[in-house]
Amino acid sequence: MSLRPDMTQMLARARGDLRMGVPVVLSGRDGSVLIAAAETLHADSYTALRRLGLPLVLAVTNWRASTLKARAYDGDLARIAVPDDAALGWLLAVTDPADDLRSPMKGPFRTLRDGSATLHRIALTLAKSARLLPAALVVALPDGAGFAAEHDLTLLDADAAAAALTAFSPLNKVVDARLPLAVSEAGRLHVFRPDDGGEEHYAIQIGTPHRDRPVLCRLHSACFTGDLLGSLKCDCGPQLRGALAQMGTEGSGILLYLNQEGRGIGLANKMRAYSLQDQGFDTVEANHRLGFEDDERDFRIGTAILSALGFSAVRLLTNNPAKVAMMESQGITVTERVPLKVGLNPHNSGYLRTKADKSGHLL
Structure with missing residues (x-):
């Protein structure tokens, strides 16, 4: 019997x-x-890396590269050669779009195309899984071990890490335990924990749904600002409460509460996106400027x-028709799409319009 951590456990350590x-x-x-x-690199560590005398490369996604006007020769990412005189502040400015509008000219950049x-x-995948900005400083080593x-x-085996990350x-x-709720005293909370050390996820059961017939179900991603604080920037809170209320009225249902804040980018990055939205970008544009896809969730x-x-x-x-398609692709039959059109207000009308125009939501 070995106490050596496996790759899943090593990745949790690496995050x-x-x-x-x-x-x-x-x-x-x-x-x-x-x-x-890049976003958590300490100044003394950056100095130590510089003293190695090896070329430094900043890897960013193609979305961030597009914002920076840097060529993404590798398709889904760009490898930016870090200038010899670049300070840590330069690295952070290239990584984080917070000051892009105040200081738009960060280049020109030399991006690598060979190798x-x-x-x-x-x-980049590892940084995303750690809920960090998808930007990584990379230094080639002659003897990694x-x-x-x-x-x-x-030390991670690259091939095994790549397979485990995907x-x-x-x-x-x-x-699971009984949990009386305002919408139904017949509530029950089930807690699930993933093997990879990530966030726990929950199933809120209303009543005693029959397993041999379609259950009224809501697939809901955690939204700290909307669900807990009553934020008016989104419709998440009203959707959560509306779904539970409908399940309570019908007498049964399952609400899946998935801890995938900010469409899977984490609360800190979601707030970064909100800051960019204050500068005039919509939800999708803000995600792209940060280096993320439109939606990073795993349903x-x-x-x-x-x-x-x-x-x-x-x-x-x-x-969201995409949720229906995803359910069907994973072997869950969707017998009916039940609309949940609630929560429209003057603060989120643009957000909802973007969901309809760019993400295909039926609003």
């Missing part, structure tokens, strides 16, 4: 390192690199919970 500003080493068929999350971008791609051992850094993490039922989590609870068919409370 923690990156969030604390500690670099990680990737090693595989394409060589070895040291990677550091493999595989390790840079893994670095030796460097990691010398500096007590986490694999769906199994969910384990932790506990397989919801279908896995439904299957674990014994449900195979739903009446889905949603305005």
Whole structure:
């Protein structure tokens, strides 16, 4: 029996390192690199990296590269050569779009087109999974294993890490307990925990839904600002309360509460997007300027919970046809799409218009 952590556990360690500003080493068929999350890199660490005398490369997604007017020769990402005289402030300004409008001319940039971008791609995926901005400082190393051992850094096998980062993490039922709610005294909360050490997810059960018929179901992503604070910038809070109320009226239902804040980018990045929206960008444009896709959520989590609870068919409370398609693709039959049009107000009308125009929501 071995106590050595497996790759899933090593990735959880690596996420923690990156969030604390500690670099990680990737090693595989394409060589070895040291990677550091640009937004958390400490000044002394940056100085130490400079003293290595090795070329520094900043990996950013194609979306961020487009904003910077930097050529993304690798398709989904760009490898920007960091100038020899670039200070840490330059790195942070290129990474974070907060001051783009005040200081739009950050280039010109020299982006690399030769060599493999595989390790840079893994670095960006790892940064995203840590809920950090998708921008990573990458330094090629002649001996990755030796460097990691010398500096007590986490060493990841690149091929195994890439496979684990894209694999769906199994969910384990932790506990369920009776939870009387305002909409129904017959409430029950089920808690699920993923193997990868990520956030827990919940299923709120109303009544005793039959497993042999379609259950009224809402797939709801956590929204701290809307669900808890009553934010008027979105319709999340009204949708949450409206879905629960409808389930209470009908006497049964399942609300899946997935901890994928800000369409999967995390609360800090969501607030960054809000700041960009204050500058005049819509929801999708703000995500792109940060380097993210329109939507980074993994809705397989919801279908896995439904299957674990014994449900195979739903009446889905949603305005998003993509959720219906995703459910069907994962083996859950959607017998009906039940509209949930609530929460429109003067503060979120533009947000809802963007959801309709750019994300296909039926509003």
